[in-house]
Amino acid sequence: MLTIRNFTKSYKGGKKAVDDLSLVVEPGDIYGFIGHNGAGKTTTLRAVVGVLDFEQGDIEIGGISIRKDPVACKAQMAYIPDNPDLYDHLTGIQYLNFIGDLFGVTKADRERLIQKYSDAFQLTPHLGDMISSYSHGMKQKLAIISALIHEPKLFVLDEPFVGLDPKAAHTLKTIMAEVCSRGGAIFFSTHVLDTAEKLCNKIAIIKGGRLMAHGKTGEVRGENSLEDVFMELIDND
Incomplete structure (x- = not known):
């Protein structure tokens, strides 16, 4: 559904906002993308949906490169930024x-x-x-x-629960599960770790533009809470 392969994005001065990121979102996945402010989450999402160009790597939607055929890619997905x-x-x-x-x-x-x-x-x-x-x-x-x-087959959401009241947030979670039960996929960033832990079947944690951990939620979490794992990865260099 979504393949990010060796994605790298640099801004002026050569600072890498995202460095050699690779991950795969498959049909049926609710994939949570977690990181502190400035970690590279929004940069990645904006590149996935074709809003932001990038120097290295490739991003494919349904096997089609966003760089080679952005219109065909955008026809298969929907993007909701953090501030529509x-x-x-x-x-x-x-x-x-x-x-x-x-x-x-x-x-x-x-x-x-x-x-x-x-x-x-x-x-x-x-x-x-x-x-x-x-x-x-x-x-x-x-x-x-x-x-x-x-x-769409793929939903890309940047902090989708921000600004929603509790009932609307619950409605969105229910709809997200329904979308994925029909073979769609969701890739979304969030700061709400408890929501990610309960809702997502897969998790990726990014720090300073580099992928620190990714995979099935239970495997990433292990015997700890997702919050404990996140804090340990973020605090330790």
Whole structure:
């Protein structure tokens, strides 16, 4: 589903934000990507979705290189950044229809999926309102719904639970599990270690741009909590 192979990204001055990162996200995976601020999580996610160019390595979505055919890759996935930048001059339903048009979602499928997910996130009464009137949490919900309505194979999420109320966070976790049960995959960054430990079947921990540990959650955690493992890896050079 997603293969990151020897990915390296440097910024001005030659500092490597990510250094020789390799990992694989398979169908059915809920893959948590964990690290402190500045560890390279967002840089990696932005490269995966084709927003950020990179110097070395390759990233493939469904066997297609993001560098060689970014449009084909983007057609297979959805990306939700940590602070969604939506079109404030549109209403919620106009934005969802815009996304549906971009991805060629049929009218019947669009109506069914918008109804399903906007009801799940309790956003249906607000779809006729201007996005400029939305709270941060409402914008986050709208961005999540827009990602779901074209039913991508891969979801790439940057801190998806930030700004969500407890009920919406629970709804998102349930939907993530449903997506993966149908053969989709989710690759997401998070600071919420307890959520990652309970939700993810695989975990990767990054520090200073380098992969410190990765694999099945139980194997990475061992006999300890994920928080204990994370702190030990982060504290020790």
